[in-house]
Amino acid sequence: METSLFMHSLKPLAYLDPGTGSFLIQTLIAILASSIVVIGIYWRKVKNWFKKISGKEPGYVEADLENDDDV
Amino acid sequence: MFNASNASFRDPSGFLFEHKGKLYRQINQSYKSDYDLLINSGLYKILVDKGQLIPHEEVKVKPNIPNVAYKVIEPTLVPFISYPYEWSFNQLKNAALQTLNIQRRAMKYGLSLKDASAYNVQFVDGKPLLIDTLSFEIYEEGKPWVAYRQFCQHFLAPLALMSKIDIRLSQLLRIYIDGIPLDLTSELLPKNTHLNLKLKMHIHMHASAQKKYANLSVQKPENNPYLSQKSFEVLIESLRSTIKSLSWKPIGTEWADYYNETNYSDNAFAKKREVVKNMINKVKPKLIWDIGANTGFFSKVAIEEGSRVISYDIDPCAVDKNYLECKASKEKNILPLLLDLTNPSPALGWANSERMSFIQRGPADMVLALALVHHLAISNNVPLSRLAEFFKKCSNWLIIEFVPKEDSQVQRLLTTRKDIFDHYNKKDFESAFSTNFDIRESISIPGTKRTLYLMEAH
Numbered sequence A: 001m002e003t004s005l006f007m008h009s010l011k012p013l014a015y016l017d018p019g020t021g022s023f024l025i026q027t028l029i030a031i032l033a034s035s036i037v038v039i040g041i042y043w044r045k046v047k048n049w050f051k052k053i054s055g056k057e058p059g060y061v062e063a064d065l066e067n068d069d070d071v
Numbered sequence B: 001m002f003n004a005s006n007a008s009f010r011d012p013s014g015f016l017f018e019h020k021g022k023l024y025r026q027i028n029q030s031y032k033s034d035y036d037l038l039i040n041s042g043l044y045k046i047l048v049d050k051g052q053l054i055p056h057e058e059v060k061v062k063p064n065i066p067n068v069a070y071k072v073i074e075p076t077l078v079p080f081i082s083y084p085y086e087w088s089f090n091q092l093k094n095a096a097l098q099t100l101n102i103q104r105r106a107m108k109y110g111l112s113l114k115d116a117s118a119y120n121v122q123f124v125d126g127k128p129l130l131i132d133t134l135s136f137e138i139y140e141e142g143k144p145w146v147a148y149r150q151f152c153q154h155f156l157a158p159l160a161l162m163s164k165i166d167i168r169l170s171q172l173l174r175i176y177i178d179g180i181p182l183d184l185t186s187e188l189l190p191k192n193t194h195l196n197l198k199l200k201m202h203i204h205m206h207a208s209a210q211k212k213y214a215n216l217s218v219q220k221p222e223n224n225p226y227l228s229q230k231s232f233e234v235l236i237e238s239l240r241s242t243i244k245s246l247s248w249k250p251i252g253t254e255w256a257d258y259y260n261e262t263n264y265s266d267n268a269f270a271k272k273r274e275v276v277k278n279m280i281n282k283v284k285p286k287l288i289w290d291i292g293a294n295t296g297f298f299s300k301v302a303i304e305e306g307s308r309v310i311s312y313d314i315d316p317c318a319v320d321k322n323y324l325e326c327k328a329s330k331e332k333n334i335l336p337l338l339l340d341l342t343n344p345s346p347a348l349g350w351a352n353s354e355r356m357s358f359i360q361r362g363p364a365d366m367v368l369a370l371a372l373v374h375h376l377a378i379s380n381n382v383p384l385s386r387l388a389e390f391f392k393k394c395s396n397w398l399i400i401e402f403v404p405k406e407d408s409q410v411q412r413l414l415t416t417r418k419d420i421f422d423h424y425n426k427k428d429f430e431s432a433f434s435t436n437f438d439i440r441e442s443i444s445i446p447g448t449k450r451t452l453y454l455m456e457a458h
Helices: A020-053 B029-040 B043-049 B089-108 B148-164 B167-175 B182-188 B191-195 B197-212 B229-245 B266-283 B297-304 B316-328 B373-379 B384-394 B408-414 B426-434
Strands: B014-019 B022-028 B056-059 B069-075 B111-113 B121-124 B127-130 B136-138 B287-291 B308-313 B334-338 B364-369 B395-402 B437-444 B451-457
Touching (some): A020 B148, A020 B197, A020 B229, B022 B029, B029 B043, B029 B069, B029 B111, B029 B136, B043 B089, B089 B121, B089 B127, B089 B229, B089 B316, B148 B167, B148 B182, B148 B197, B148 B229, B167 B316, B191 B197, B197 B229, B266 B297, B266 B364, B266 B395, B266 B437, B266 B451, B287 B297, B297 B308, B308 B316, B364 B384, B373 B384, B373 B408, B384 B395, B395 B426, B426 B451
Parallel strands (some): B287 B308, B287 B364, B308 B334, B364 B395
Antiparallel strands (some): B014 B022, B022 B069, B056 B069, B111 B136, B121 B127, B395 B451, B437 B451
């Protein structure tokens, strides 16, 4: 039985050719992007702490995960 | 009626067809469960309410291919079709962000976009709208995003090239009908983009992966890595952040400060405005093509008379400025687009029939050709009679400004070349245009040497 790392596509006949490379890279990018987000959060916390002790307004704004981008 | 069915044939889920002069979409049996979830989950309703997806009606029209059909729907018609190679930087960027807005929302309803083509987006009432109702599929956790490659090629690559190298590179979209290849994008982008984490991932590493695994089949399960829903969301969020990080400031191209450097005194300009307004008012055209519109000053005059306007200009900076102003004022009736009238959009795609040429999307009810003729006749050597023939193909009504040689703008054009234009004068202009048009009105603008004409095609 396959481990959960790989899975059969339930819809094998995608009409759009995604390109195998495009499929394979997504997992790696998701890992890298998550790491960037985590590092970014801590980096901004550090920056805001410095701004706070120097009396400036903290500039960090959470990425708005709930609302749409205004287009 | 445009032949939309010529652009709708690749998707086994369904296709557009025409019947008795109306446009319909057949939904095939193979798409039944995806379509039903789109509707029953509430995703369709919320996307339509938010102005993100084109509304449709289910109709009792006979399907085009009945033995595979599930339903027939009639989508709302898009008033004017435009293509990504005609969009300014921020138009393309907003079309990209809208696509991601839709994808993020779709996932909350158990669906996902199965394609992310820029041709699935049209500008309607000033906003980017998804027009392909069959773009959604049931989301199965574990499967990577099938539209990722297409999103990167159609949206991310051109935006990165426009932002990091040159705004004119959007024209590569005319050549590469399925978006700009990532290996080409990766080669063209400056080396310092390898230090930009977002572009490094989605363009450079992506391009390398495509090349490396080019011969592997995605149909084999061992080549389908597991992408959890959480990771999928991170991927989408990362793309969103990448698109948002790309910017281009519309300053510095030759036409950017045009209105500050024209040949008009304030009085003369006000008079010109009044004359144009009155001429439009006499005709009350529904759709106007304002050619050489720059930042859309006269387009704004036209909409005051109740017209919708396509506001064309050759300069990406002017088009972008126009677009951003319209967006800020929530203007619905102006669509700014890029156009080089000496080389307008050709018909592209399979059988030269998927994307319509500039002229195929006409005729308009009226063309505005203000401060334009001298650029075509002098700078581009187009004989006046050919100009007249061309404008007649575009529209029945024409408001055109004749700018004579004595005008200082024309003198500027002639400084670097020999004056071979013996027939460029008011008399010959009127004669050339009279073979195709009746001159209904002719008004000289006081304080200038220019004349405005209202003409109707024979």
